Amino acid sequence: MQFLETSFGHLAYKKHGQGKNYFLLFHGFGQNMKAYDLFLELRNEEECFLVFDMFYHGQSSWKSVNQRLTKEIWREIMVQLMEKEGFEKFHLVGYSMGGKFCLITYEIFPNLTQSLLLMAPDGIKTGFWYNMATFPGVLNRLFKHVVFHPKRFFRTMDALYSLGILQNSLIKFVKSQMQTRTMRAQVYFTWNVFKPLKPDLGLIIKYLRLNKTPVTLFTGAYDTMITTRNLKKFSSKVPQIITCELPCGHNTLIEDTFQHLKKTKKR
Incomplete structure (x- = not known):
């Protein structure tokens, strides 16, 4: 190393x-x-x-x-x-x-x-997570809230899946990246620090x-x-x-x- x-x-x-x-x-x-x-x-x-x-x-x-x-x-x-x-x-x-x-x-x-x-x-072609992290103001704070307080967000995703709006593979991917507080912090800090890289x-x-x-x-x-x-x-x-x-x-x-x-x- x-x-x-x-x-x-x-x-x-x-x-x-x-x-x-x-x-x-x-x-x-x-x-x-x-x-x-x-x-x-x-x-x-x-x-x-x-x-x-x-x-x-x-x-x-x-x-x-x-x-x-x-x-x-x-x-x-x-x-x-x-x-x-x-x-x-x-x-x-x-x-x-x-x-x-x-x-x-x-x-x-x-x-x-x-x-x-x-x-x-x-x-x-950027996806949901990248776009949400780069939104200004209130929506960026919403992203931070989702990352550190994910339970309500997960319930919403499950509801959207039951309605056929979200695919199960997307839900599994998101949950796999946000299992622990440390992983969720990694999501937030990575996306924000890398934000200018377009x-x-x-x-x-x-x-x-x-x-x-x-x-x-x-x-x-x-x-x-x-x-x-x-x-x-x-x-x-x-x-x-x-x-x-x-x-x-x-x-x-x-x-x-x-x-x-x-x-x-x-x-």
Whole structure:
């Protein structure tokens, strides 16, 4: 385990391999770097994997909840990482929330990014939780109340499910992320600190087309959180993109992507 000590917080990561082709791997919300343990099997001798704990996850820490993580701060953090590890160009791998960090990183460093592998990336078409957290004023306070006092909210969700308005998979996902007070605090602080990180999709598409950056997009056929359909508008504007819909839901997409890549690698 290594730490990138910045003035904003400590970013934990593990370095696997000594190759000169660097891959930066970002996990999803509620996970940590162990989410990519399977992916380590895909690495060859010419590659180096840097697998991270995102802020508010695993061993990484953020100094102040009042300090938002902006694109400029993320740029500073990435430049510091490149200087420490001695690399310039890199590949990006990200799942869900980590996919949004890949998009942001590409937006900032389009000429340094050699490829993107995105698994159900957040940030292209945002969902309920992200939108609710970024609402101003009263609605933002409502989000905080829901996070720290969830019982009434859960009862409302169950009622909406009984009426056929909400899908059971969505309810299970939300409850799994908010089981304890610690987990609910992680939801609130993560979403608020990361609030400014909104990918400029128009600019990203422009860079992807201009640079012809290789992009592979994996989605789950049974994913109700980030669907293939919701990402279609984005993917249709990137001629070189390779899309792959796997027979899985949101929570197992990293594992299923690994199995797919492992099979194709053997061919």
